Amino acid sequence: MDYEALKKYSALHPKPAGLTLQYGTAGFRTKAEQLDHVMFRMGLLAVLRSKAMVSTIGIMVTASHNPEEDNGVKLVDPLGEMLHPSWEEYATRLANAEEQELQKIIAEICQKAAVNQHKDASVFIGRDTRPSSEKLTQSAIDGISVLGGQYYDYGLVTTPQLHYMVCCRNTQEQYGKATLEGYYKKLSKAFTELIKQSPKSGESQRHLKIDCANGIGALKLSEMEPYFPNEVLIHLYNDGTKEKLNHLCGADFVKVHQKPPRGLDMKPNERCCSFDGDADRIVYYYKDATGHFHLIDGDKIATLISIFLKELLAKVGQTLTMAVVQTAYANGSSTRYLEETLKVPVHCVKTGVKHLHHKAQEFDVGVYFEANGHGTVLFSKAAETKIRQLAKEEKDDEKRTAAQVLENMIDLINQTVGDAVSDMLVIEAILALKGLTVQQWDAIYTDLPNRLLKVQVADRRVIDTTDAERRAVTPPRLQEKIDALVKKYRLSRAFVRPSGTEDVVRIYAEADTQENADALAHEVSLAVYYLAGGRGAPPQP
Numbered sequence: 001m002d003y004e005a006l007k008k009y010s011a012l013h014p015k016p017a018g019l020t021l022q023y024g025t026a027g028f029r030t031k032a033e034q035l036d037h038v039m040f041r042m043g044l045l046a047v048l049r050s051k052a053m054v055s056t057i058g059i060m061v062t063a064s065h066n067p068e069e070d071n072g073v074k075l076v077d078p079l080g081e082m083l084h085p086s087w088e089e090y091a092t093r094l095a096n097a098e099e100q101e102l103q104k105i106i107a108e109i110c111q112k113a114a115v116n117q118h119k120d121a122s123v124f125i126g127r128d129t130r131p132s133s134e135k136l137t138q139s140a141i142d143g144i145s146v147l148g149g150q151y152y153d154y155g156l157v158t159t160p161q162l163h164y165m166v167c168c169r170n171t172q173e174q175y176g177k178a179t180l181e182g183y184y185k186k187l188s189k190a191f192t193e194l195i196k197q198s199p200k201s202g203e204s205q206r207h208l209k210i211d212c213a214n215g216i217g218a219l220k221l222s223e224m225e226p227y228f229p230n231e232v233l234i235h236l237y238n239d240g241t242k243e244k245l246n247h248l249c250g251a252d253f254v255k256v257h258q259k260p261p262r263g264l265d266m267k268p269n270e271r272c273c274s275f276d277g278d279a280d281r282i283v284y285y286y287k288d289a290t291g292h293f294h295l296i297d298g299d300k301i302a303t304l305i306s307i308f309l310k311e312l313l314a315k316v317g318q319t320l321t322m323a324v325v326q327t328a329y330a331n332g333s334s335t336r337y338l339e340e341t342l343k344v345p346v347h348c349v350k351t352g353v354k355h356l357h358h359k360a361q362e363f364d365v366g367v368y369f370e371a372n373g374h375g376t377v378l379f380s381k382a383a384e385t386k387i388r389q390l391a392k393e394e395k396d397d398e399k400r401t402a403a404q405v406l407e408n409m410i411d412l413i414n415q416t417v418g419d420a421v422s423d424m425l426v427i428e429a430i431l432a433l434k435g436l437t438v439q440q441w442d443a444i445y446t447d448l449p450n451r452l453l454k455v456q457v458a459d460r461r462v463i464d465t466t467d468a469e470r471r472a473v474t475p476p477r478l479q480e481k482i483d484a485l486v487k488k489y490r491l492s493r494a495f496v497r498p499s500g501t502e503d504v505v506r507i508y509a510e511a512d513t514q515e516n517a518d519a520l521a522h523e524v525s526l527a528v529y530y531l532a533g534g535r536g537a538p539p540q541p
Helices: 003-012 036-053 085-096 099-112 133-146 159-170 180-196 216-227 251-257 298-316 332-341 353-360 381-393 397-412 420-434 438-442 478-486 514-531
Strands: 028-031 056-061 070-076 122-127 150-156 207-211 233-237 272-275 282-287 293-296 322-327 346-349 365-369 375-379 450-456 464-466 471-474 493-498 504-510
Touching (some): 003 099, 036 056, 036 085, 056 133, 070 133, 085 099, 122 159, 159 420, 180 397, 207 420, 251 272, 251 282, 272 420, 282 298, 282 438, 298 332, 298 438, 322 332, 322 353, 375 381, 375 420, 471 493, 478 493
Parallel strands (some): 056 122, 207 233, 207 272, 322 365
Antiparallel strands (some): 056 070, 450 504, 493 504
16 A cells, blocks of 8 residues: 555645534535545545455435535445445545544454455446535545545435446346446336326326425436336426535425425326425325425335235235335334235334335335335345246246236345335336326325424434334433323323434324324323433423
């Protein structure tokens, strides 16, 4: 390793004094002007990870649904997964190291993680449309180059596209071709095959309005449009030509505020959806004839996909295990519907995509979505092999057709990570094949009214949880208090959990009416304020 070059380049990307950052579920995220040194050092880390894994690693420059002034970086592991937790720790150490410690920390990582310095390193890079992303990408490239790594810069891509490219590369292109054209062709071919089977529905059924959050999604959907069959009539809004990224639009805005984004005019019963800033989340919505807004979130997306896959698996007649993975934020009605009506096992895990993804890998077919619209479906190797074999060789017509539909679903779904473009095509295909309107989809079950609140505390670490974050272990008496409050309302539940990024405690409550959900959430927030060291004035109803 050329320590002189490292020293020289590192000095060009100095760390601001007193700044410490934490690599979390979303990687590093903060104001763009504070990230130059982090990007350079993540370039270094990607090279070390690549040498350790003898595989290509990805670097994605994005801050997803954060405001345009922010930016961030996530590393992508060889099969398109998120960075391994043990390396998150290395990322944090490297990002926070003082200039003179860099060399020592790199040597320690190499020793701890058994990095073979003589192996080649290869890194794929992608970025979102933020004004700061191009310069920050260059900082990462400096880091890769100084340690002698090879890189390929994909330029502007969605986060899921970069995950896809990394997976393609490391499976020797068994997963697909590691180019944008390869991605567009694979998805559009599977989608075209699927909707061939659909009953011909009227024009209006095929129209879809898409809010692209003024982000990368608009660019990539425009590029992909020529590959779509004629039946797809998509209309792009908030395409980034006029307004700021994520400003009053995007999946996160729509989900949190329960209202349509700015810049998209909705007529009654029109099907609409929103991507987030880096196109790894999607939510659907519509207005009914009375002008009332209806949100269709990740829970309802998971339910639609589960209904469809369960029917197909039954037709194929194989003993393949299927389960849905949720977090504590999933609406109680969705859990009840999946378990009691659909009879599909549901597993609850801690908040954070990596926990959902990990659990979903335990089944032949694992469906996971967070309520915020981030999710996908995973198929085990054995299930995929079986389904592809039946699609080719099965003599029984009905079984073979069902297997072929499943095979196209496997190809349409981006199994590396939640992908708004892929999820949108999956949903559109299922609605077409089942002849469902957006209202009929929404009516599968009715969400229980709920409320999310947060309480500022002096130190979020005073709250410790168990049972997939559904019960508080500390501080003492808090859980007893929550249990007593929950007993006052019908169909109710509530839980509290510390934020992963700031000193706030997040509160979720649901009950039979909105009034009761609001009251319960407020009472729980008071309990947190008084028992867990609230800051400022007590929460007001």
